[in-house]
Amino acid sequence: MMFWYAHGMNGWGWFGMSVSMVAFWALIITALVLVFRAVNRPNEHTHTPAAPTPQQILGARFARGEIDEEEYRRRLSALDVGPLTKA
Template sequence: MMFWYDHDVGGWGWFAMSAGMILFWALVITVVVLCVRALDGPRRHTPTPAPPTPDGILRERLARGEIDEEEYRRRLSALHAGPLTRP
């Protein structure tokens, strides 16, 4: 009288259920990762500011009053003169 054992799931049934469960959780994880990336995207992809150039540093120092115009021009010409050569 144990008729419910006639409907037992065989080996392929267990395989199909296991594969289905793995695919289900892979889909759930993929959706969560894509949502997190979509919400975090705009802040993450902002360009980083370029490092200051030597000319820019000199202009900032002149603007802050750390050096006067004569010092600025002297240092700027030294920058653009090229590499120093030893005698």
């Protein structure tokens, strides 16, 4: 019993010290995890999908039934030829 009250600390003092030590280490571990996750996070701008090509847009419209096969082939051949130039 002599060591229990050493330095004027009673049971509540030991309890408070234990809780504060657990809280301190939880704070340190949480900070380390957050820093690790922030450093290893991939850049949001590198994973943006590329814009669809005109051929892909045309194919999607044909697949949805917005245009018929004749219009699809006509527009696809126009895309393959390229822009028209005036002479």
